[in-house]
Amino acid sequence: MKNSEQLQKSNYLQQFQNRPYGRNLFRTEEEENTDGPEEECGIFGLYSEHDVDTFSLSQFGLFALQHRGQEACGISVAKNGKIFNIKDEGLVLDVFKDIENPENFMGNSVIGHTRYTTAGDKKKYNFQPFFAKNEYDQIILSIAHNGNLTNAKQLKKELEEEGVVFKATSDSEVILRLIQKNLDLGLRGAIKETMEKIQGAYSVVGITRNKFFAFRDFHGIRPLVLGMMDDKTFTVASESAALDGIGAKYVRDIKPGEIVYTSDHEKGLQSFMVKENCELRICSFEYIYFARPDSQLENINVYDIREKSGEKIWEQAPVDADIVIGVPDSGVPAAIGFSRASGIPFRPVLVKNRYIGRSFIVPTQEMRERIVNLKLNPIISEIRGKRVVIIDDSIVRGTTSKRLVKIMKDAGVKEIHFRSVSPPIIAPCFLGIDTPSKDDLISANMTKEELRKYLGVDSLEFLSMENLKIILGSSNHCFGCFTEKYPVEKGEDEGLFQ
Numbered sequence: 001m002k003n004s005e006q007l008q009k010s011n012y013l014q015q016f017q018n019r020p021y022g023r024n025l026f027r028t029e030e031e032e033n034t035d036g037p038e039e040e041c042g043i044f045g046l047y048s049e050h051d052v053d054t055f056s057l058s059q060f061g062l063f064a065l066q067h068r069g070q071e072a073c074g075i076s077v078a079k080n081g082k083i084f085n086i087k088d089e090g091l092v093l094d095v096f097k098d099i100e101n102p103e104n105f106m107g108n109s110v111i112g113h114t115r116y117t118t119a120g121d122k123k124k125y126n127f128q129p130f131f132a133k134n135e136y137d138q139i140i141l142s143i144a145h146n147g148n149l150t151n152a153k154q155l156k157k158e159l160e161e162e163g164v165v166f167k168a169t170s171d172s173e174v175i176l177r178l179i180q181k182n183l184d185l186g187l188r189g190a191i192k193e194t195m196e197k198i199q200g201a202y203s204v205v206g207i208t209r210n211k212f213f214a215f216r217d218f219h220g221i222r223p224l225v226l227g228m229m230d231d232k233t234f235t236v237a238s239e240s241a242a243l244d245g246i247g248a249k250y251v252r253d254i255k256p257g258e259i260v261y262t263s264d265h266e267k268g269l270q271s272f273m274v275k276e277n278c279e280l281r282i283c284s285f286e287y288i289y290f291a292r293p294d295s296q297l298e299n300i301n302v303y304d305i306r307e308k309s310g311e312k313i314w315e316q317a318p319v320d321a322d323i324v325i326g327v328p329d330s331g332v333p334a335a336i337g338f339s340r341a342s343g344i345p346f347r348p349v350l351v352k353n354r355y356i357g358r359s360f361i362v363p364t365q366e367m368r369e370r371i372v373n374l375k376l377n378p379i380i381s382e383i384r385g386k387r388v389v390i391i392d393d394s395i396v397r398g399t400t401s402k403r404l405v406k407i408m409k410d411a412g413v414k415e416i417h418f419r420s421v422s423p424p425i426i427a428p429c430f431l432g433i434d435t436p437s438k439d440d441l442i443s444a445n446m447t448k449e450e451l452r453k454y455l456g457v458d459s460l461e462f463l464s465m466e467n468l469k470i471i472l473g474s475s476n477h478c479f480g481c482f483t484e485k486y487p488v489e490k491g492e493d494e495g496l497f498q
C-alpha cells in the first residue's frame with residue numbers, strides 16, 4: 001500500500017471511532033453527541049367518533065414505538081374543538097408521568113411522536129407533534145412526521161419569502177406550514193397540494209380541531225399501518241406492534257400516495273389517492289434492523305425476514321463451528337435461523353443490559369471502555385475455547401463488531417466467524433434512517449478482506465443483495481444504503497436540514 005493510502009486509512013480508522021451515529025449499544029454519550037440532527041421516529045394516531053381515553057391509548061401506542069425514538073415524545077389531542085399539545089425530552093413513560101392534567105388529553109383524536117436524534121444540542125422546538133396557531137393563539141393544526149424531506153430547504157426559503165414564520169429547524173415544520181397555508185382549499189386539498197410539493201420520505205399523522213388525517217409519500221418509504229379498535233375508532237401507526245399494544249386490529253398498510261382522513265360530509269375514514277399506481281419502495285432496513293420483530297409491514301412479518309436471513313447466509317457461506325450467537329436484539333432471530341439451517345446449536349450467550357436508556361457520562365477513556373461490558377456481556381464459560389459464529393444485522397462503522405470481537409477474544413474463544421445478515425452498507429441514508437456519511441461507513445472504505453483483518457476474525461461474510469431480495473420476496477424496497485440507488489433524488493438537503 002502506498003504511504004498516502006496508508007495514511008488515509010489510518011486517519012479513517014481514527015476518525016470513525018470518534019464520529020458515531022445512532023443508538024448503538026457501544027456508543028458513549030460523547031460519541032453520540034457529535035453528529036448533526038438525523039432522525040428515526042415513530043408516529044401514532046387515533047380517531048374516534050366518540051370520546052375515548054386518548055391519554056392512555058396514545059401512551060400505550062407510543063410506548064410500543066419507543067424503539068423508534070428515545071430522545072423525546074409528545075402528543076396533540078383534540079377535545080371539544082380545542083387542541084392540547086404536550087411534548088418533552090425523555091422516554092414515553094417519563095413524559096406522560098409528568099402530565100399534571102390527564103383529563104385535558106382525553107378527547108376524540110390524538111396524534112403522537114417518539115423522536116430520536118443524535119443532535120448534541122437537544123432543541124426542544126424540534127420535538128413533535130408540531131402545531132400551528134391562529135391569530136387567537138389557538139392551535140388549529142398539528143402533525144407528527146417520520147421520514148426526511150429532500151427539498152425542505154428550498155421550500156422553507158420560498159415560504160419565508162412569502163412571509164411564513166418558522167419556529168423550528170426541522171423539515172417536518174415545512175409540511176405543517178404548507179398544509180396550514182393551503183387550508184382554504186379544504187383539508188384534503190391542502191394535504192394534496194403539500195404532497196405535490198414536498199419530496200423525500202414522509203409518513204405523517206395529523207389533526208385539526210375536528211378532523212384527523214394521515215398520509216404517506218409516493219414510494220411508501222417509511223412504514224404506516226392502519227388499524228381499527230371498533231367500527232367508530234381508527235388508528236394509524238408506524239408499526240403494527242403499536243396496534244397490538246392498544247388492542248386494535250390491523251386492517252392494512254396506508255398506500256404510497258394515499259391520504260386517509262375524516263370529513264364533514266361522510267362518516268368513517270375516507271381514502272383519497274393523490275397519485276394512482278405509485279410504486280412501493282419501503283425501506284429494506286426497517287426489516288433488517290429498525291422495526292420490531294413482532295411487527296408486520298406490508299404484510300411481511302419482520303421476525304420471519306430476520307430468521308430467513310440467518311438461513312440464507314448459512315446457505316451462502318457455511319462454516320464449521322461449535323455454537324452460533326446473535327447480537328441482541330436484531331441479530332438473534334437470524335442466529336436462530338442460521339442454527340436451524342446448519343444444525344449448529346444457537347446459544348444466547350451475549351447478555352444485554354435491558355436498562356440502557358441514556359448513555360453514561362464518564363470523563364475518561366478508561367471508564368468509557370469499561371462501559372462496553374456493562375452494556376453487552378458474554379457468558380464466558382459457554383464460549384471459552386469454542387469456534388463461534390457471531391451474527392449481527394449489519395456492520396455500519398464497524399465499532400460494534402470490533403468491540404464485540406475484542407470481548408469474545410478476551411473471553412477466550414478459539415475461532416470467530418462473523419456474519420452480517422445485510423449486504424455491506426456503502427452509502428448513507430437521507431430518507432430517515434440514521435447512518436453516517438460515506439467517509440464513516442466502513443464497507444465503503446475497505447474491501448471485505450481488509451475488514452476481516454481489521455476486525456481480527458477468521459472469516460467474514462455479508463448477506464448478498466440477491467439473497468436479501470429473495471428473502472423479501474420482491475424488489476419493492478429501497479436498497480439505497482446497499483446500492484447507492486435511491487427511489488428519490490437526493491436533493492440539496494442531503495438528508496440534513498439545518
Ligand code: AMP
Pocket residue numbers: 021022023024025289327330392393394395396397398399400401433434435
Ligand atoms: P456499527 O457499530 O457502526 O458497525 O453499527 C452496527 C451495529 O449498530 C449493529 O449492531 C446494528 O444492530 C446497529 N445499528 C445498525 N443501524 C443502526 C442505526 N441506524 N442506529 C443505531 N444502531 C444501528
